[in-house]
Amino acid sequence: MVPEDKLEQIAARFEYLEARMADGTAGEDIAALAKEYSDLRPVVTQIHRYRQLRADIAEAQSMLDDPELKDLAEDELPELTAQLPEVEHALQLALLPKDAADERAALIEIRPGTGGDEAALFAGDLLRMYQRYAEGRGWRFEILEETGTELGGISKVVARIDGAGVFARMKYESGVHRVQRVPTTESGGRVHTSAATVAVLPEAEDVDIHIDPGDLRIDTMRASGAGGQHVNTTDSAVRITHVPTGIVVTSSEKSQHQNRAIAMQVLKTRLYDEERQRLADERAADRKGQVGSGDRSERIRTYNFPQGRVSDHRINLTLYKLDQVLAGDLDDFIDALISDAQAAQLADLQS
Numbered sequence: 001m002v003p004e005d006k007l008e009q010i011a012a013r014f015e016y017l018e019a020r021m022a023d024g025t026a027g028e029d030i031a032a033l034a035k036e037y038s039d040l041r042p043v044v045t046q047i048h049r050y051r052q053l054r055a056d057i058a059e060a061q062s063m064l065d066d067p068e069l070k071d072l073a074e075d076e077l078p079e080l081t082a083q084l085p086e087v088e089h090a091l092q093l094a095l096l097p098k099d100a101a102d103e104r105a106a107l108i109e110i111r112p113g114t115g116g117d118e119a120a121l122f123a124g125d126l127l128r129m130y131q132r133y134a135e136g137r138g139w140r141f142e143i144l145e146e147t148g149t150e151l152g153g154i155s156k157v158v159a160r161i162d163g164a165g166v167f168a169r170m171k172y173e174s175g176v177h178r179v180q181r182v183p184t185t186e187s188g189g190r191v192h193t194s195a196a197t198v199a200v201l202p203e204a205e206d207v208d209i210h211i212d213p214g215d216l217r218i219d220t221m222r223a224s225g226a227g228g229q230h231v232n233t234t235d236s237a238v239r240i241t242h243v244p245t246g247i248v249v250t251s252s253e254k255s256q257h258q259n260r261a262i263a264m265q266v267l268k269t270r271l272y273d274e275e276r277q278r279l280a281d282e283r284a285a286d287r288k289g290q291v292g293s294g295d296r297s298e299r300i301r302t303y304n305f306p307q308g309r310v311s312d313h314r315i316n317l318t319l320y321k322l323d324q325v326l327a328g329d330l331d332d333f334i335d336a337l338i339s340d341a342q343a344a345q346l347a348d349l350q351s
Contacts, residue, residue, distance in 0.1 A: 007047050010095075014044045039098065046087075046094040053087050056080050096345050101202035101276070102168035107144075107269050108200050110157050113176060115194025120153025122179045122303075123196040125326060127157050130173070132328025139163030144262050145251055158266060160203070167202045172337040174200045175298045181305035191306055195299075203265070204272035211268065217241040218260070238263050242271065301333075315340050 017037040063073035112119035134141040140162040237252040238259035251259040311318040
């Protein structure tokens with residue numbers, strides 16, 4: 001279990017932050033202190049819950065020596081001690097290191113993989129699935145760029161999702177999504193396998209990334225591409241190339257000024273993600289197969305239409321609710337992935 005002195009340090013730090021904000025001495029540090037205070041609040045809640053239970057158990061044990069209270073203590077003690085493992089586990093989870101990007105908005109990029117037109121149609125299915133999931137959680141879903149195909153599929157889409165805890169949940173969607181179904185163009189009724197790639201990136205903030213203007217090549221061009229209500233034919237499309245890394249971003253909205261702002265935000269987010277990935281690779285060079293690693297080449301999930309099932313290969317979870325999942329019911333998978341990631345973190349800390 002967590003040493004008591006560590007719990008005391010956390011509780012003392014929380015009380016200090018609370019006092020600083022209450023007496024008005026925080027000054028310019030108020031935003032940073034408020035965030036730290038907010039991050040510590042759920043941890044301190046679990047500390048208080050754990051300490052209270054331990055105190056209740058100690059009190060019940062002391063009552064065993066009192067003839068008048070012994071029967072009451074014998075009734076209460078099993079019930080209290082039975083709660084201890086669950087309370088200890090909740091405290092351990094609260095103390096796990098947090099991903100600094102968890103509360104950020106996210107950019108999600110979806111591209112068809114193998115499978116031609118069918119892969120592009122599946123990419124459109126994934127876009128609608130995530131849009132419905134976001135709407136169900138009260139998040140804001142905004143398409144920044146979308147290029148369609150003649151058959152109504154998607155050759156590329158970039159969307160921004162904003163809300164409470166977006167990246168904390170959406171980061172588990174990065175990877176290759178595979179679909180098995182009979183395409184509408186298939187006359188023989190054969191099941192085809194296609195794929196689409198999803199990348200979920202935490203949105204960068206201005207303080208995260210400094211871009212030297214001299215490292216940029218900015219071109220204006222005419223947008224092109226079939227299909228999709230968000231595809232505009234305009235001379236104001238902007239393409240920005242970050243020369244040192246070779247990263248290219250485009251935006252094709254109606255306003256050239258808006259395009260430049262959107263493209264710069266996407267560029268910052270990609271550069272920020274590259275740095276996050278580099279640091280993560282350094283920290284986990286010897287760790288393989290980690291859930292939520294964000295590896296865009298990893299096959300993470302299969303959507304099988306003939307059997308109506310969805311299988312997540314990282315945690316060996318299969319659910320026979322394909323229609324509900326495509327309608328945005330993703331919580332069963334994401335909750336299980338979060339639990340698995342937390343279990344791995346706890347195992348690492350205890351090893």
